[in-house]
Amino acid sequence: MRGLRPFLVLLVILIGLGAYLYVVESERTPGAADDRENVFTLEADGIDEITIRSESREQTTLRRSGDDWQVVEPVTAPADPGEVSGLTSSLASLQIQRVLDEDVADFAEYGLDDPRIEVRFRSNGQGRRLSIGGKTPPGSDVYARIDDESRVVLIASYLDSTFNRGTFDLRDKALVRVEREAVDSIDITAAGRTTQLVRTDGEWRLAAPLSAPADYGEVSGLVSRLMSAQMRSTEDTPGELRTYGLDRPAATVRAAGGESPVVLALGSASATDQTIVYATLEGRPDVFTVDASLLEALRRNPAEYRQKDLFDARAFNTSRIEVTRAGETTAFEKTRMKDPEGKDEERWRQVAPAEADADGGKVDSLIFAATGTRADSFVTDARQKAPATPEFLIVIKFDDGKREDRVSFWRSGNEAFASRADAPGIARISPATLDDITRALEELP
Known part of the structure; x- marks a missing residue:
């Protein structure tokens, strides 16, 4: 009998799970996918403010400013265009997979008394809220609540990663936001020397420490390296610049093109991770880290940017x-x-x-x-x-x-x-x- 009791308990659990799958997951009428209700009736472009409280309880507010988005809380910084686009389009197209309960007595049963993730946003002056609780046993959906409605609905679980975003996830991590084709000068100070590259009529030249034609492939590689450079992390409470080796930077690069140049300073390596170095952008108070390979790239001998072809003619x-x-x-x-x-x-x-x-x-x-x-x-x-x-x-x-x-x-x-x-x-x-x-x-x- 001792072996029978655990078997019966397991059997009851399996029967319960099977019943759930039948009721919640399997009873879908033909064409249900086409008849699903949109959670919100709005356009992505109509959203102008979003506040996300992530699973880690980190709260971030983003606000539209003209054509751009900014992180305004807990820090002030440009927002990542791709992240914002993902959020707004997901909110606009979000669909109810199934209404689970029209009149819920206890939201705690679904993890919605204190939601795991909460998304509040404004669209055309109206405030809306999406609360996300636990996942269904199969894991294909998550429990959700819309505004202050009494019902609980199911939404696709893959959206969990879209809305569960922290401040660093949502901020723009690109260091150089200049159109590649607009870049017409790059100045590098590193290893005790200055390298200056200028582009005139589509041709790159080395202007300092000497004047000579520049190697297009080498300069193109440098521009690509700067365009693709990303923050690896940020310092929550930055101290004095000398703490990060930024009072006397190991390298400084100035990329000009368009309206205003971008000036990036790189300091010392992190004491806990030698693969990253501290950095800061001129005009911004924050200190962040970047891949140490960027510093090595900026330390290259200026002669490496010289044109290697002795003839331009072919x-x-x-x-x-x-x-x-x-x-x-x-x-x-x-x-x-x-x-x-x-x-x-x-x-x-x-x-x-x-x-x-x-x-x-x-x-x-x-x-x-x-x-x-x-x-x-x-x-x-x-x-x-x-x-x-x-x-x-x-x-x-x-x-x-x-x-x-x-x-x-x-x-x-x-x-x-x-x-x-x-x-x-x-x-x-x-x-x-x-x-x-x-x-x-x-x-x-």
Whole structure:
């Protein structure tokens, strides 16, 4: 008999659960999904204020300000657009899965005497409230109460995570709210040096510590890194800036574009988590943390942002190439002439030191070899200078002759170097690249 009693108790529980499933979950009339009642009759755009008390009893108030939303309690900060959109659209489209009880005597039975989550909001001047209690035994729905109604309804449980949001969840965690295409300057101060990047007519240039063309891929990567940077956490009661290493920041970055620049300062690492560092935004009182990798990105050597391509020209837009070697200049120009059938075609022709027909394939090979030259690194020793007479000088005209590249090449021991006429410093290049250019030159008459 001892073993029979637990079995009977379990059987009673299973019967009760089965009955519940039958009554609450299974008795749905055909087409019920289409006939479900909306909890609120309103438009998402009509909501202008929301207060959420989360399961952790943290209360947050958000308020619309023009086209934007702000967190106004317990802190003042921009709200996360995605979070706000999720809240307003969910409130506007929220549906009753089932009315469980029309006249409830004891809301405690459903966890609604002291709701687990409470959402209060204003729409077109009218205050509304959604109270969320416990979950149904199967977990597919949650008990809810609308305003001060006497009934209990069921709403989908997946909405639990939409409404159970704390202050940090709801605030905007993006550090740089500037349109990517609008960014036209970035200033970085870190590791005892300043890096300045500016964009003019769509082209990025390194403006400090030296003036030189910037590498589009490297700058684009930096912009993406800033655009995607997010807060990891916030300090509830920030102390003095020196507590966080922000009195003398390890790095400061200023991104400008549009109406007002964004200035971000990064300080020391957290004592409890070395993967995050403290940071603050100019004009805002709060202190927060960001991923430490952002600080490392801002500490990069300015030379890493320099354009590595020695030529802007490419084979398809080159109209003239000239090579000066051992005091003699050989030049080729792309000319338009008639083919044997009388049709116009473009051909390469030697124009210096004397006019002659040229092998177009060999000229193209020279252009490909030259324009493919990239810097492996840049010489940091200011005492190293380009020779007065390089091994050879290549000048390329492109974009219908409107633009010109002028690059010198030479060797020193086992190393090869090059320098652009319009950029300071010396680039260290692969000796194999110089060999390729030399072979292409020797192939020409």
